[in-house]
Amino acid sequence: MFDSIGFIGAGRIAHIMLAGWQHAGTALPRVLVFDTSAEALASLQAAFPQVQAGSLSEVASQALVFAALHPPAMGETLAQIRPALRPEAVLCSLAPRLGLTALQEKLGGFGRLARMNPNATSVVAQGYNPIALGDGLPADARAALLALLTPLGQTPEVPDALIETYAVVSAMGPTYFWFQFDALRQQAEAFGLSPADARDTLRAMLHGAVDTLFASELSPARVMDLVPVRPLADSEAAILAMQRQAVGAIHAKLHA
Numbered sequence: 067m068f069d070s071i072g073f074i075g076a077g078r079i080a081h082i083m084l085a086g087w088q089h090a091g092t093a094l095p096r097v098l099v100f101d102t103s104a105e106a107l108a109s110l111q112a113a114f115p116q117v118q119a120g121s122l123s124e125v126a127s128q129a130l131v132f133a134a135l136h137p138p139a140m141g142e143t144l145a146q147i148r149p150a151l152r153p154e155a156v157l158c159s160l161a162p163r164l165g166l167t168a169l170q171e172k173l174g175g176f177g178r179l180a181r182m183n184p185n186a187t188s189v190v191a192q193g194y195n196p197i198a199l200g201d202g203l204p205a206d207a208r209a210a211l212l213a214l215l216t217p218l219g220q221t222p223e224v225p226d227a228l229i230e231t232y233a234v235v236s237a238m239g240p241t242y243f244w245f246q247f248d249a250l251r252q253q254a255e256a257f258g259l260s261p262a263d264a265r266d267t268l269r270a271m272l273h274g275a276v277d278t279l280f281a282s283e284l285s286p287a288r289v290m291d292l293v294p295v296r297p298l299a300d301s302e303a304a305i306l307a308m309q310r311q312a313v314g315a316i317h318a319k320l321h322a
Contacts, residue, residue, distance in 0.1 A: 067210055068156070069095050072125035074143060075134030076101035076110040079160050079184050083132070083218065084114045086188035090217035100125040126150035130158065130211070137163040144172040151176055156207050158182055158197075162233045162320050166200045166226045177202020180211060183232045185219065186240055193219030194236045198226035230320040234313060242309060247272065 073080045076099050087094055098120040101107045111117050125131065126147035135143055140161050151157065151173065158180040159169055166179050173179075179200035185193040195218060199208055215221045224232060247268060254264035279289050290296075298305070 067095070068129040068214065070128040070130070071095060071097045072120070072128035072131045073097065073099040073134055074101075074122065074125055074131065074147070075099075075160075076103070076106040077134060079134040080110055080132075081113060082184055082186055082188050082193075084110070084117070086191050086193060086218040088114070089189065090191040092214075092217045096128075098125045098128055122146060123150040127152055128155065130156050130214070133157060133159045133161065135161055137161050140164055141172055144169065148172075148174050148176070154178075156180065156203065156211055158211065160184055162230045165229075166198060170200070170202070178207060179203060181226060181229050182215070182221075183229050183237050185237055188218040191217055191219055195219060195221050196224040196229065196232040196236065197221050198224055198229055231317065233320060234317045238313075238316065242313070 071094065080099060084094075084097070094116070097114075097117050099107060099110060099117050100120055100122045101110075107119050111119070122143070127150045129152070131147075131151070133140065133143070140159070141164070156178045157169075157173070157176065160182055162183075164172075166181060169179050169181070170177050177200055180197055180203060182195055182197040184195050187193050188195060195215060197212075197215070199211075203211075212221055251264050251268055254267065255261055259267065278284070278292070279286065282289065284292075296302075
């Protein structure tokens with residue numbers, strides 16, 4: 067286990083991971099965070115009082131460093147932290163676009179690297195967080211990193227070249243549906259269900275619907291024929307066209 071953790075970036079991803087560990091009851095070592103935004107740091111510390119603020123070099127000198135930055139800021143920051151990285155440390159990038167080879171080059175050959183694609187559902191310890199592990203990451207460091215991430219949910223090891231695809235499918239995936247789920251919840255309440263009953267009904271229905279489509283031996287066409295009434299049938303083609311266009315565009319952008 068790592069004796070300290072550093073987060074470069076105090077935004078959504080730091081909140082998600084810390085909340086997931088908290089939800090799972092995971093005891094963490096010392097956590098230091100750097101962010102150029104005082105507001106972001108204050109928000110993170112308000113939610114997780116154990117988090118300590120540190121300078122960029124202080125945070126980069128921890129045993130495990132999570133680079134939780136947007137791609138445009140990543141390159142410049144990596145150059146700044148190169149002198150602070152401990153030879154025995156591990157750096158895990160949480161950003162798309164910069165692959166393991168590019169990360170190693172920008173870090174002057176530092177090879178104890180990983181890239182992970184955090185999923186928002188890690189907040190409730192049910193994340194699906196694909197990870198690519200660098201060739202220069204030894205077995206003991208790999209095991210320690212995966213053990214730390216396990217409480218957040220599933221952490222499948224995937225090829226580095228597929229991290230961006232997982233970002234589009236698993237990391238962004240909930241956003242394609244959440245607003246629709248919540249709209250149905252609102253309608254359920256408007257139709258007379260209590261807020262608690264609406265939540266319980268939708269939660270059970272959605273879990274069952276997903277497993278029926280992906281965990282049964284039925285074909286997608288057979289699954290979709292199980293219910294005789296499809297009120298949105300006339301709009302399905304338009305909805306699918308919008309989804310394919312938007313998701314295809316973001317996938318192309320991440321691979322540009």
